[in-house]
Amino acid sequence: xxxxxxxxxxxxxxxxxxxxxxxxxxxxxxxxxxxxxxxxxxxxxxxxxxxxxxxxxxxxxxxxxxxxxxxxxxxxxxxxxxxxxxxxxxxxxxxxxxxxxxxxxxxxxxxxxxxxxxxxxxxxxxxxxxxxxxxxxxxxxxxxxxxxxxxxxxxxxxxxxxxxxxxxxxxxxxxxxxxxxxxxxxxxxxxxxxxxxxxxxxxxxxxxxxxxxxxxxxxxxxxxxxxxxxxxxxxxxxxxxxxxxxxxxxxxx
Amino acid sequence: xxxxxxxxxxxxxxxxxxxxxxxxxxxxxxxxxxxxxxxxxxxxxxxxxxxxxxxxxxxxxxxxxxxxxxxxxxxxxxxxxxxxxxxxxxxxxxxxxxxxxxxxxxxxxxxxxxxxxxxxxxxxxxxxxxxxxxxxxxxxxxxxxxxxxxxxxxxxxxxxxxxxxxxxxxxxxxxxxxxxxxxxxxxxxxxxxxxxxxxxxxxxxxxxxxxxxxxxxxxxxxxxxxxxxxxxxxxxxxxxxxxxxxxxxxxxxxxxxxxxxxxxxxxxxxxxxxxxxxxxxxxxxxxxxxxxxxxxxxxxxxxxxxxxxxxxxxxxxxxxxxxxxxxxxxxxxxxxxxxxxxxxxxxxxxxxxxxxxxxxxxxxxxxxxxxxxxxxxxxxxxxxxxxxxxxxxxxxxxxxxxxxxxxxxxxxxxxxxxxxxxxxxxxxxxxxxxxxxxxxxxxxxxxxxxxxxxxxxxxxxxxxxxxxxxxxxxxxxxxxxxxxxxxxxxxxxxxxxxxxxxxxxxxxxxxxxxxxxxxxxxxxxxxxxxxxxxxxxxxxxxxxxxxxxxxxxxxxxxxxxxxxxxxxxxxxxxxxxxxxxxxxxxxxxxxxxxxxxxxxxxxxxxxxxxxxxxxxxxxxxxxxxxxxxxxxxxxxxx
Numbered sequence: 001x002x003x004x005x006x007x008x009x010x011x012x013x014x015x016x017x018x019x020x021x022x023x024x025x026x027x028x029x030x031x032x033x034x035x036x037x038x039x040x041x042x043x044x045x046x047x048x049x050x051x052x053x054x055x056x057x058x059x060x061x062x063x064x065x066x067x068x069x070x071x072x073x074x075x076x077x078x079x080x081x082x083x084x085x086x087x088x089x090x091x092x093x094x095x096x097x098x099x100x101x102x103x104x105x106x107x108x109x110x111x112x113x114x115x116x117x118x119x120x121x122x123x124x125x126x127x128x129x130x131x132x133x134x135x136x137x138x139x140x141x142x143x144x145x146x147x148x149x150x151x152x153x154x155x156x157x158x159x160x161x162x163x164x165x166x167x168x169x170x171x172x173x174x175x176x177x178x179x180x181x182x183x184x185x186x187x188x189x190x191x192x193x194x195x196x197x198x199x200x201x202x203x204x205x206x207x208x209x210x211x212x213x214x215x216x217x218x219x220x221x222x223x224x225x226x227x228x229x230x231x232x233x234x235x236x237x238x239x240x241x242x243x244x245x246x247x248x249x250x251x252x253x
Numbered sequence: 254x255x256x257x258x259x260x261x262x263x264x265x266x267x268x269x270x271x272x273x274x275x276x277x278x279x280x281x282x283x284x285x286x287x288x289x290x291x292x293x294x295x296x297x298x299x300x301x302x303x304x305x306x307x308x309x310x311x312x313x314x315x316x317x318x319x320x321x322x323x324x325x326x327x328x329x330x331x332x333x334x335x336x337x338x339x340x341x342x343x344x345x346x347x348x349x350x351x352x353x354x355x356x357x358x359x360x361x362x363x364x365x366x367x368x369x370x371x372x373x374x375x376x377x378x379x380x381x382x383x384x385x386x387x388x389x390x391x392x393x394x395x396x397x398x399x400x401x402x403x404x405x406x407x408x409x410x411x412x413x414x415x416x417x418x419x420x421x422x423x424x425x426x427x428x429x430x431x432x433x434x435x436x437x438x439x440x441x442x443x444x445x446x447x448x449x450x451x452x453x454x455x456x457x458x459x460x461x462x463x464x465x466x467x468x469x470x471x472x473x474x475x476x477x478x479x480x481x482x483x484x485x486x487x488x489x490x491x492x493x494x495x496x497x498x499x500x501x502x503x504x505x506x507x508x509x510x511x512x513x514x515x516x517x518x519x520x521x522x523x524x525x526x527x528x529x530x531x532x533x534x535x536x537x538x539x540x541x542x543x544x545x546x547x548x549x550x551x552x553x554x555x556x557x558x559x560x561x562x563x564x565x566x567x568x569x570x571x572x573x574x575x576x577x578x579x580x581x582x583x584x585x586x587x588x589x590x591x592x593x594x595x596x597x598x599x600x601x602x603x604x605x606x607x608x609x610x611x612x613x614x615x616x617x618x619x620x621x622x623x624x625x626x627x628x629x630x631x632x633x634x635x636x637x638x639x640x641x642x643x644x645x646x647x648x649x650x651x652x653x654x655x656x657x658x659x660x661x662x663x664x665x666x667x668x669x670x671x672x673x674x675x676x677x678x679x680x681x682x683x684x685x686x687x688x689x690x691x692x693x694x695x696x697x698x699x700x701x702x703x704x705x706x707x708x709x710x711x712x713x714x715x716x717x718x719x720x721x722x723x724x725x726x727x728x729x730x731x732x733x734x735x736x737x738x739x740x741x742x743x744x745x746x747x748x749x750x751x752x753x754x755x756x757x758x759x760x761x762x763x764x765x766x767x768x769x770x771x772x773x774x775x776x777x778x779x780x781x782x783x784x785x786x787x788x789x790x791x792x793x794x795x796x797x798x799x800x801x802x803x804x805x806x807x808x809x810x811x812x813x814x815x816x817x818x819x820x821x822x823x824x825x826x827x828x829x830x831x832x833x834x835x836x837x838x839x840x841x842x843x844x845x846x847x848x849x850x851x852x853x854x855x856x857x858x859x860x861x862x863x864x865x866x867x868x869x870x871x872x873x874x875x876x877x878x879x880x881x882x883x884x885x886x887x888x889x890x891x
Contacts, residue, residue, distance in 0.1 A: 016802065017464070034640075035530050042532055042753070049751050049806065054798050057805055059320065061493040063533045065634065066418055067324045089637050114464055115803045122441065125321050129433040133426030134385045138305040138703045141376075141383035145340065148394030158387035158412060161419060165323055194385040 004033040006097040010044065012056055013104040015113050023102070033093040037080055038063060038070060040092055057116040065089040065229065068164035071171070072117045073104040078168035078227040086166065086229045106171035110178070110214040121167045123213040124181060130209040131202035132185040134194045153191050160187040162230045172227030175216030180224035182210050183240035184232050190243050200247035207244055255510060255863055257876045260664040261365040266882050267348075270369040273665070274708055278715035285310035288714045291458055291473035293445050293500055295322030295428065297421055297695060298678025299479030301702030304427035307436040309707055311714075314471060315428065315437050318444040318463060318495060318808075323425045326481060326493040327698060330417025331538035331631070332401060333409035334381075334695040336374040341398050345406040347371045354693060355883040357403040357583050358658070358686020359835040359851060361513070363859070364882055365665060366683040373704040374696055378410055380703060384423040388412050401691040402539050403583035409692045414538055414630045420695055424702070443469070444808065445500045446736040448476060448507045448674065451728045455507075455674035459732045461740070463808060466801040468737050470724035474717055475673045475710060478504060479702065482657035482679040484517065486816045486823065487768070488760020490654035491523060491536040497812035501661050501680055502819045509669035510861040510874060512662035512682035514819070515827035518689055519769050519836050520655030521587035524638055525607040534653040535638055537610075537631055539691040542580045542587070544615035544624065545648070547571050549608050553598040559609055559647050570594055578890040585688040585836030586890060588652035589849070592769050595651070602649045611647035652769065656694060658685040658835070659826070662861040662876075666709035667701060670861075673713060677701035682859070687835025740800050743810045748793030752810045755790045759813070762786070763820055767827050772840040776828040783824065784868055787817040818867050825862070825871060832856045853885050 008028040015021025026048070031040050038060050045055035061069040065086040072087055074080030080090045095101070103117065111119040149157075161184070169180035186203050189195025195202070218237060225234045262273040280288065289312040292303040300322055303315040319325065339345040351371035355362060382388065382396070389397040389411050398407040412419040431437040440460065446468070447459040457472040483498035484490040505511045522537045548567045555562065570590060572579045580587075591608050594600065601607050616624050621644060625632070632643045641648075661669045661676035663683055668675050678698040685693065766779035790813070798804040833842045833849035834856070842850045859876040 032528050032530055034527055036532075036638075039530050039532050043530055046751050046753065049795055049797050050749075052797070055806060057803055061319065061324055061495050062326060062329045063494060064329055064535050065637075066329050066415065067326070067493060068328075069319070069324050085637060089634070091637065091640075093640060118803065121320060125323075125429060125441075128426065129429040133423075133430050134383065135430060136380070136383040137308050138301075138380060138427075138707070139376075141379040144338070144375075144379045144382040144396060147382055149390055150394050151390045151392050154387050154390040154394075157385075158389075158419075161387050161412075161422065162415065164418070165321065188387065189385050192385050192387070194383060 005030050006033060006092065006095060007031070008095060009100040011100070011102045012116070014056070014116050017114050021113065031092050033091070035092050036063065036088055037074070037090040037092065038088050057118050059118045060088060063088040066164060068166040071106055071166045071168055073106065073171065075101050078106065078172050079229050082226050084229055084231050086164070106167055108170045108176035109216070110176060111167060111170065123215070124165055124167060124178065126213060127178060127182055127206055127209050128185065130205040131198065132206060134189060135198060147193060149192060157188045157191040160184045160191070160232065160236055163232055164230055166229065168227045168229060169224035170215065172223040173216065174221055174223065175219060177218045178210050178215040179218040179237050179240065180228060180232055180234065182206050183236040186240045186243055187236040190239060199243065200250045203240060203243040204247045255670055255874055257662070257670070257861055257874050258664060259363060259876060260666060261363070262665065266364065266368050269365050270372055277708060277712040280711050280715045282310050286312060287719070288312065288717070289314065289473040290475045290477060290710065291316070291471055292477045292479060293458065294325065294479035294481060294680070295319070295425070296325035296327035296479060296481060296678060297424055297698030298702040299477070300325070300421065300424035300428045301699050302477055302479060302677055302706050303437055304424060304431050305703050305707040306710065307431035313431070313437045314440065314473065316440045316443050316445060316458070316460060318442065320441055322428055322439065322441070323422060325421060326496055327421045327695070328418045329493065330695055331414045331536070332540045333399065333411035333416045333692040334377070334420065335401070335408050335690070335692040336378045336410060336696065337371055337408060338375055338378060340396060341407045343406045345408050349406065350374060350408065352883050353404050354684070354690060355686070356888060357688055357690040359585070359688050359888060360686065360853065360857065360880060360885055361516070361834060361859070361878065362686030363683055363878065364880060368882070369705065370684050370697055370700050373700045376704055377696060377699045381420060381423055384426065386412060386419045386423045399540060400543060400581065402542060402581050402587065403690040414628065417695060420699065424699070445480070445503065446811065447732045448504045449728050449732045450507050450671060451722060451726060453508070454672045456722055457724065457729060459729070459736050464803050466804070468733050470729045470733055472722060472724050472729070474714060475675065477675040477677060477706065478661065478680050479677045480680045482660065483819060484654045484657050486759065486820055487654045487763050488756050489526065489531065489534050491520060491534050494533060497815065498819045499812050499815040501676070502815045504661060504669065504671065504674060505864050507671060509671045509674055510662040510863050511659070511822055512859050512861045513659035513826065514822040514862065515767065515830060515837065516658035516687050516835060517654055518584060518656040518658060519588040519652040521584055521591055521652050522610065522650045523653035523655070524635065525602055525604065525649055525651040527603070535634070536653065536655060537635060537648065537650060539584065541610060541628060541631060544627065545580065545610040545612050546614055547580050547608055547610055549594055549599040549601060554605070559601070559611070568599070575890045582890045583688060583690060588836055589769055589838055591652055607649040607651045609647035610650045612643060613647070616644065656689055658682065658687060658689055662859070666712060667706050668709070668713065675706060675710065677706055687837065739814070740807065740811060743794065743796050743807060743814065744800055746792065746794050746796065748795045750793050751795055752806055752813050755786065755794060756813045756816070758786060759817060759820060763823065767823050769836060770838045770840060771827050773828065773831070776824050780821070780824050780828070783817070783821055790814065790817055822862050822871060826860050829860060829873060830856055851887060857885070
């Protein structure tokens with residue numbers, strides 16, 4: 001871990017809910033390259049506070065890349081890199097002294113800005129609400145070993161389940177589509193026997209909710225998969241499409 | 254006068270829970286919908302409790318300060334979840350899990366609670382598998398297990414290095430299911446700022462809407478705090494940035510006793526501190542100790558790179574001192590040994606506060622692919638943060654604050670000393686004693702939420718007389734006024750130091766005097782320093798912005814103000830407990846060889862502290878601990 005200090009110029013989007021926003025320029029000085037991107041913002045915020053200004057509002061929590069809270073467009077890239085990394089896991093060694101960076105909130109119709117870099121992603125919860133689970137009541141489960149699952153399927157389900165719900169896929173998509181997010185959940189359960197009873201209704205309801213909440217359609221740009229910090233594959237979108245068609249053709253009792 | 258009654262059921266240990274479930278009063282299904290339960294926090298304990306109580310028919314309202322329930326810090330748990338399934342056929346059983354947990358907790362937990370935890374552990378796995386959680390599988394399709402520190406059997410179920418994430422998403426899915434049915438009302442970006450009691454019972458909460466700044470009142474028949482631990486009192490910890498002690502502390506100020514506040518867990522395998530801008534510490538799952546070997550150079554202040562230090566000049570100190578457990582000793586021992594060896598001058602890295610965790614032997618034996626399959630995501634995370642490649646050079650690790658075993662005092666029903674106020678998950682104290690074993694936090698959170706509280710809460714609600722209390726009751730008005738006034742006061746100070754600046758100073762004081770090693774002199778000194786720091790905060794903190802919109806500095810200031818009060822409980826508790834136990838080394842209490850010396854005669858009790866006013870000395874109540882099943886003995890992992 002070599003130690004090095006750099007200076008940056010930041011153009012940061014500042015906005016109050018319901019009002020128009022604008023970029024403001026700040027200097028980030030003497031930043032240790034071992035600091036994370038959010039720690040760099042902490043330093044800028046400490047200076048703003050001491051100068052009697054309001055610090056930049058940005059969402060963050062675990063700072064280890066798993067909670068999905070953080071995210072912003074940095075130099076046009078969701079999470080600041082396309083390196084399978086969340087913004088909190090991006091380190092300042094990725095930048096050069098003198099760099100000028102534009103920092104904006106995730107932009108999508110379904111993600112209204114709350115303040116500065118913070119957007120409202122609750123639409124993603126509503127998609128999950130409409131079927132992104134297995135309906136099993138506490139206490140009613142069979143003994144775990146009675147459900148053997150082929151390792152390949154369990155692994156593939158885990159690949160899909162790794163989604164952290166950060167919304168970068170939506171922000172990266174030119175259509176503001178939530179197909180990668182939705183398909184990851186649909187895929188996880190389509191790959192597992194536990195998901196079978198609700199398989200048809202799940203995909204139907206989740207897709208309908210997604211459409212209703214103002215997310216765009218998928219036109220196979222694949223920007224989502226490039227942006228995803230967890231490497232969720234677009235093949236899950238293909239699986240969602242198959243599941244969706246199958247759900248329409250399935251006979252009703 | 255507070256009386257501690259743990260309400261432990263009669264009968265043999267293995268039958269207590271079954272008998273108790275039969276003994277508790279029931280609320281008939283059509284009456285359940287008349288009762289409202291407020292659940293604060295949406296981690297494993299909170300989400301599972303809210304979902305399960307809603308399934309049972311109660312009206313449930315759920316609260317989180319995050320934008321969605323799925324962000325709760327349970328999500329960051331990596332390693333796994335224990336259960337006594339004994340699938341590997343290696344001699345595990347409910348009794349062994351119970352035994353290991355009591356022993357691992359250094360005999361400072363309540364036996365009956367721990368036995369119940371071990372009993373329901375298997376149901377948790379059944380339920381989570383049925384939810385479609387993609388646990389690791391063997392090629393034959395069966396569930397895979399791995400071993401973890403403090404156990405000689407493989408009883409840990411896992412989903413790669415993201416077990417907490419997967420279990421939380423399972424509970425979150427269950428919660429979303431109930432939200433969609435209308436049986437849970439969800440309040441996101443909504444933080445508890447006070448607990449409301451009426452006639453000595455918990456009847457509601459006051460919250461702040463973190464977007465609009467609005468202060469809101471919520472009434473209920475029972476209040477459940479699933480609000481996690483207080484590790485962030487140390488400023489640097491592996492906790493998420495927003496984790497705080499405020500809900501538990503506000504409950505404490507309303508009459509709930511706080512148990513064992515000095516019991517904090519220092520996790521042995523974290524990435525060392527590297528700069529003063531640092532905002533948090535990152536944990537590397539303890540599972541790494543299954544294949545990684547911990548060592549330091551035999552020579553003091555050896556500045557050679559690891560690769561240039563020959564095998565016979567390396568000290569694999571855990572293997573040397575504890576041959577039967579080796580690198581898999583419990584967390585407290587691994588942490589304390591790392592600190593001791595670094596304090597003695599053998600540490601590595603730029604600060605000298607680090608030891609090596611070396612995978613070269615395992616890579617040589619199993620191949621790089623096998624190691625990548627087990628720990629790939631952890632190695633990647635390490636590489637991102639430090640820019641070092643652990644496949645080629647050993648990791649550097651150092652202990653960091655990770656979990657807090659102390660918490661609100663609860664009885665067997667998980668109820669605090671305030672009737673109707675429950676604490677579950679990390680927010681209570683009951684199951685881990687002075688040291689938590691790896692993969693037991695997820696187990697306890699889900700045990701409390703899915704299986705324990707939904708049973709025991711009936712007992713309270715069944716006896717409750719219905720009344721017409723609503724949010725216009727004077728107790729709500731007063732609580733709201735007090736909480737608002739505090740926020741206004743914070744905003745009005747307009748001093749010169751930032752909230753983080755104070756938090757950092759508090760953290761350092763606590764780490765130095767109330768961390769892994771403590772002494773009477775140090776604790777007394779800290780008890781003198783703390784009130785000064787608190788006064789400085791209240792006269793010189795700078796909280797920018799207003800209370801009428803989203804204001805993260807105000808949120809943080811309100812939490813740090815509580816840490817500054819709560820820290821005093823930790824110091825007083827540590828001062829009272831003049832024994833070395835769990836991860837806490839009391840300098841005055843050691844053997845001739847310098848090992849930790851527990852003092853069962855004087856300290857086999859739970860310390861439950863009663864709040865008497867800020868800066869006033871709290872009153873200590875003792876719950877004696879009786880060990881019927883696991884005979885008290887000095888732990889040996891040699």
